[in-house]
Amino acid sequence: xxxxxxxxxxxxxxxxxxxxxxxxxxxxxxxxxxxxxxxxxxxxxxxxxxxxxxxxxxxxxxxxxxxxxxxxxxxxxxxxxxxxxxxxxxxxxxxxxxxxxxxxxxxxxxxxxxxxxxxxxxxxxxxxxxxxxxxxxxxxxxxxxxxxxxxxxxxxxxxxxxxxxxx
Amino acid sequence: xxxxxxxxxxxxxxxxxxxxxxxxxxxxxxxxxxxxxxxxxxxxxxxxxxxxxxxxxxxxxxxxxxxxxxxxxxxxxxxxxxxxxxxxxxxxxxxxxxxxxxxxxxxxxxxxxxxxxxxxxxxxxxxxxxxxxxxxxxxxxxxxxxxxxxxxxxxxxxxxxxxxxxxxxxxxxxxxxxxxxxxxxxxxxxxxxxxxxxxxxxxxxxxxxxxxxxxxxxxxxxxxxxxxxxxxxxxxxxxxxxxxxxxxxxxxxxxxxx
Numbered sequence: 299x300x301x302x303x304x305x306x307x308x309x310x311x312x313x314x315x316x317x318x319x320x321x322x323x324x325x326x327x328x329x330x331x332x333x334x335x336x337x338x339x340x341x342x343x344x345x346x347x348x349x350x351x352x353x354x355x356x357x358x359x360x361x362x363x364x365x366x367x368x369x370x371x372x373x374x375x376x377x378x379x380x381x382x383x384x385x386x387x388x389x390x391x392x393x394x395x396x397x398x399x400x401x402x403x404x405x406x407x408x409x410x411x412x413x414x415x416x417x418x419x420x421x422x423x424x425x426x427x428x429x430x431x432x433x434x435x436x437x438x439x440x441x442x443x444x445x446x447x448x449x450x451x452x453x454x455x456x457x458x459x460x461x462x463x464x465x
Numbered sequence: 466x467x468x469x470x471x472x473x474x475x476x477x478x479x480x481x482x483x484x485x486x487x488x489x490x491x492x493x494x495x496x497x498x499x500x501x502x503x504x505x506x507x508x509x510x511x512x513x514x515x516x517x518x519x520x521x522x523x524x525x526x527x528x529x530x531x532x533x534x535x536x537x538x539x540x541x542x543x544x545x546x547x548x549x550x551x552x553x554x555x556x557x558x559x560x561x562x563x564x565x566x567x568x569x570x571x572x573x574x575x576x577x578x579x580x581x582x583x584x585x586x587x588x589x590x591x592x593x594x595x596x597x598x599x600x601x602x603x604x605x606x607x608x609x610x611x612x613x614x615x616x617x618x619x620x621x622x623x624x625x626x627x628x629x630x631x632x633x634x635x636x637x638x639x640x641x642x643x644x645x646x647x648x649x650x651x652x653x654x655x656x657x658x659x660x661x662x663x664x665x666x667x668x669x670x671x672x673x674x675x676x677x678x679x680x681x682x683x684x685x686x687x688x689x690x691x692x693x694x695x696x697x698x699x700x701x702x703x704x705x706x707x708x709x710x711x712x713x714x715x716x717x718x719x720x721x722x723x
Contacts, residue, residue, distance in 0.1 A: 301599050304534050308524035311532070315523050328532055336537065396519045399512060417481055418513040419520055424483055442481075443473045450508050 302348040303335060309349070309420055310356055316415050317360060319404065327363070331356040350426040353416065357430050364408070395453060402452030410445030413438055470495050471502060480509050535593055539643065542589045579672040579696070584680030584689040586644040587665035587698030590651050592685060594640065595661035595700075602638030602653050612639050616650035620668050622695070626652040627664060627718035632711055634662050634701075662701035664715055669696045677712050679705055688712035692719070 310331060314324035334355050342351070403411055409431075416427045417438070428435045471479075471492060478484045479492040496503040530536065594601050604612040613625040619641055626636055634654035642651045642665070649667040656662070669691060677690040680698075687700040688708050697719060699712040 300534060300538075300597075304599075307528050307532055307534070308526070311526070311528070312520050312524040316520055325529060325532060332532065332534060332537060336534075336541065392515070392518075395511070396515050399515050399519070403516075414512075415516070419516050424478070424481070439474045439477060442477050446477065446509050446512060449512055450505070453512070 299339070299342070299348070303332070303352065306349050306352050307332070310352060313353065313415055313420055314356065314360075316403075316419065317408075317412065327356060327360060330359050334359065347426070347429075350422065350429050353420070353422070353426075353430045354432075357412065398453040399449065402449045405452065406445050406448055410441045410448070413441040414445045414449075417442060470499065476502070476506060477509070480506060480513070535597065536643070539589065539593050542593070543586075543645065546585060546589070579669060579691060580675055580678055580689050581680060582646070583665075583667055583669065583691070583696035584678075584687045584698050585682050586642075586646075586649065586667060587663070587689065587700055588680075588682040588685045588687050590642045590649070590665060591661075591663040591687070591700035594642075594651060595653065595663055601661070603640035605638040606636050608638065609636065612652075616641060616666070619648045620650055620666065622668065623722065624650050624666055625722060627715050629654045629662065629664075629711070629714065632714050633657065634711075637661075660702055662699065662703075662711065665696075665698040665700065666719075667696040667698075668694065670694045672696065677709065677716065679708070690716065692716075 307328065310328045311324060314327045314331075315321060318324045318327065331352065335352055338355075403414070406414070412431065413427060416422045416430060417424070422430065424435050424438050427438050431438070475484070475488075475492060479489055482489075484492065496506055604615070609626060616624045616639070626639060629636065633656045635656075637653045637655050639650065639652040642649045644667060646667060646669060649665055652664040652666075654662040654664070665687075672691050672694060674693065675689075675691045677688050680687050680689050685700065685702075686705065686708060687698045688711070689696065689698040690712070691697070697712075697715065699708065699715050701708060701711060703711070
């Protein structure tokens with residue numbers, strides 16, 4: 299069980315960083331999440347779904363903390379060192395697209411942002427994402443559709459433009 | 466028009482691999498026939514790929530020490546023991562009064578001896594680290610010299626892992642452990658049946674020398690002693706007599722080191 303929780307920590311950090319766009323606050327959130335998970339460990343019987351369970355704990359903490367600091371200014375984008383730190387050397391076009399995407403993501407309502415991150419980046423199924431966010435699967439699908447469409451409008455073009463049909 | 470062929474929900478479920486194979490095949494065919502929908506799907510795909518690539522480095526980083534689950538658990542155990550002890554002392558103060566009561570308090574709930582504190586730390590660390598299947602040690606057996614150097618530096622005295630081979634325990638590695646009294650060295654061994662033994666070394670400046678003594682914490686036993694300002698504890702799930710002879714062996718090894 300502990301090994302399973304440990305295995306999720308890198309993904310929890312990634313999700314928290316993408317949500318908060320601040321590395322220190324993200325690690326604070328992950329720390330709170332792990333502490334809460336250790337508190338609740340004895341209430342868990344089976345090891346299935348540890349990942350969704352942890353993401354749900356973190357999401358609930360994130361929401362209650364967000365309520366407390368609603369008035370503070372919007373956070374900045376991630377610093378440059380992380381913008382291109384993909385392991386591959388990005389083309390300039392990719393880098394620009396990633397920057398636009400980050401800005402677009404920051405402009406989305408939180409509920410759409412978290413669904414996009416959970417499904418696209420963390421590979422949660424719709425059912426798992428619904429469990430994490432405490433909403434029906436239909437809501438997951440509509441938030442995903444609205445969020446991705448807004449991102450598309452914001453970024454205009456993807457990194458490698460698909461074949462474009464002349465209208 | 467495309468909207469009649471594919472619902473918005475279908476398109477996203479297709480991209481996210483949520484559709485049953487036959488329905489996914491339908492969608493793939495429709496996308497081939499309708500480039501304007503395929504283009505939109507490609508944009509969503511590109512979004513996903515870019516998000517994954519852009520955020521990948523964060524998950525690839527080593528987890529910072531603050532988020533080390535084992536360390537968090539060790540800290541919680543230590544905190545719980547302190548709370549328990551405080552609660553026990555308060556309870557005793559209520560339950561027993563007068564001189565007789567004080568004598569009892571002195572025996573049962575008074576300040577714990579150096580040896581008890583030492584054994585508690587050793588046993589708590591044994592419980593946390595020996596149960597870890599995946600990463601019981603920080604430096605493995607092949608890094609014996611590195612670990613000896615590291616522990617010696619932090620403990621400010623030469624400390625090398627004792628050899629327990631003649632007692633049937635082979636060396637696995639070790640780590641630095643945290644205690645309220647400062648850093649301690651933890652060496653781990655395993656016998657043929659998979660039972661794990663730990664040797665715990667904690668500098669305790671000023672503490673008087675003691676004989677070897679068996680200490681128990683919640684069902685786990687350790688054999689502890691203090692020699693020239695250093696506390697030693699051997700913890701293993703074996704009968705008391707066996708534990709005592711293992712401790713004897715460790716004691717001789719450390720005596721020959723100094």
